[in-house]
Amino acid sequence: MRYRRLGRTNLQVSELSFGAARGASTQPAEFARTLHAVLGAGINLIDTAPGYDGGQCERALGDVLGGQGDVVLETKYCPYDSYLPSAVYNGSPAALTASVEESLRRMKRGHLDILLGHGLRSVATLDRFMTDGCYDAMVRLQAAGKVRFLGISELSEADGTHEVLRRTVPGGAFDVVMLTLNFLLQTAAKDILPLCQQHDVGTVVMMPLNQASKESGLVSVAAARELVRRHITAGHLPAISPFTDPTLFDFLAPYSVPEAALRYVLAHPVSSCCVGMQSPDRLADNLRAVDPPYLDDARLEHLRQLFGGMRRQVF
Numbered sequence: 001m002r003y004r005r006l007g008r009t010n011l012q013v014s015e016l017s018f019g020a021a022r023g024a025s026t027q028p029a030e031f032a033r034t035l036h037a038v039l040g041a042g043i044n045l046i047d048t049a050p051g052y053d054g055g056q057c058e059r060a061l062g063d064v065l066g067g068q069g070d071v072v073l074e075t076k077y078c079p080y081d082s083y084l085p086s087a088v089y090n091g092s093p094a095a096l097t098a099s100v101e102e103s104l105r106r107m108k109r110g111h112l113d114i115l116l117g118h119g120l121r122s123v124a125t126l127d128r129f130m131t132d133g134c135y136d137a138m139v140r141l142q143a144a145g146k147v148r149f150l151g152i153s154e155l156s157e158a159d160g161t162h163e164v165l166r167r168t169v170p171g172g173a174f175d176v177v178m179l180t181l182n183f184l185l186q187t188a189a190k191d192i193l194p195l196c197q198q199h200d201v202g203t204v205v206m207m208p209l210n211q212a213s214k215e216s217g218l219v220s221v222a223a224a225r226e227l228v229r230r231h232i233t234a235g236h237l238p239a240i241s242p243f244t245d246p247t248l249f250d251f252l253a254p255y256s257v258p259e260a261a262l263r264y265v266l267a268h269p270v271s272s273c274c275v276g277m278q279s280p281d282r283l284a285d286n287l288r289a290v291d292p293p294y295l296d297d298a299r300l301e302h303l304r305q306l307f308g309g310m311r312r313q314v315f
C-alpha cells in the first residue's frame with residue numbers, strides 16, 4: 001500500500017480508503033472479515049457516518065476495532081433532514097455536539113480523527129452552517145480534543161460543479177474535503193483539486209465508481225453502459241456514436257471498468273480514493289488497481305474527450 005499526505009493534517013493516509021457505508025447490519029460477519037482484511041492490506045483511513053445503516057456501521061467499527069487508535073477514522077454530522085438533494089437544512093450546534101458524542105460512544109473512541117459536515121449541498125446552506133453555530137461547535141470540539149481535524153463533504157448529485165467547495169476551500173476553515181471524482185464526473189479535476197493543493201487541503205475522493213449498483217455504475221461494461229444511457233436520457237450526452245456503441249469502453253482494456261475507474265482517480269493529485277467494498281474478495285480486486293503507473297495519458301485523454309464536458313451526476 002502506498003500512502004499520501006492528507007493536506008495540512010500532515011497525516012499519511014493509504015491511497016485506497018475504506019468506505020464503511022454498507023453491510024454492517026445485513027452481513028455483520030462479512031463486514032468484520034472485510035474490515036480485518038482492509039487493515040491487513042495497510043488501509044489506514046476509514047470513512048463512515050452516523051446515518052450509515054442507522055448507526056450500525058459506526059457500532060460495528062467500534063466492535064471490530066475495539067477503539068484502537070492507529071486507524072484514521074472519519075465520520076460526519078449531517079445538517080439536513082435526509083440525504084436527498086431536496087432535503088431541508090436542520091443543523092444546530094447542540095445536535096452536532098450530541099451527534100459527535102454518540103459517534104464516539106459507538107466507535108469506542110476518545111476522539112475522532114476527522115469530522116466532516118456531511119453532504120453540504122448549496123452555498124446558501126453552507127453559509128448557514130458556517131454562521132448558525134454549527135461550525136463554531138466543530139471548533140469547540142476540536143479545542144476540547146474530541147476531534148483532531150475538520151472538514152466537509154459535498155453532495156455532488158446536487159452540485160456537480162462543486163460550488164460549495166469553490167466557496168469554502170479558500171477560506172481555510174477546513175483541513176479536509178470529501179469530494180466526488182470519477183471518469184464520468186471529471187469536474188473536480190480541473191479547478192477543485194488545484195484549489196485544494198493551493199490551500200493545502202486534504203482530498204478524500206468518494207464515489208469513484210459513481211455509487212455503483214449492480215445495474216448502473218463503473219463496475220462492469222454493462223453497468224457503465226447503462227449509466228451512460230441514463231446520462232443520454234437526462235440530456236447530458238448525445239444519443240450518437242460512440243456513446244451508444246457496445247465498444248465504447250473497449251479502449252480501457254486490459255483494465256476492467258472498475259480497475260480503470262480507480263486508476264483514473266489515483267492518477268490525480270488526491271490524498272485518498274474511498275471505495276465501498278463488502279467482501280475480502282472485493283478488496284483483493286481493488287488492491288490490484290492501486291499500483292502505479294495508474295492510468296496512462298492516452299486513456300486519460302480519451303476519457304476527457306468523451307466525458308470531460310459533463311457537469312451533472314446521475315446514478
Ligand SMILES: NC(=O)c1ccc[n+]([C@@H]2O[C@H](COP(=O)([O-])OP(=O)(O)OC[C@H]3O[C@@H](n4cnc5c(N)ncnc54)[C@H](OP(=O)(O)O)[C@@H]3O)[C@@H](O)[C@H]2O)c1
Nearest residue numbers: 019021153206207208209210211212219258275276277278
Ligand atoms: N456525501 C458523502 O459524504 C458521501 C456520499 C457517498 C459516498 N460516501 C463515501 O464514499 C464511499 C464510496 O462511495 P460508494 O460506496 O457510495 O460508491 P462506490 O465506491 O463508487 O461504489 C461502491 C460499490 O461498488 C462495488 N465495487 C467496489 N469495487 C468493485 C469492483 N472492483 N468491481 C465491481 N464492483 C465493485 C461495491 O460492490 P460490493 O458491494 O459488491 O462490494 C459497492 O457496492 C462510501 O462508502 C462512503 O463512505 C460519502
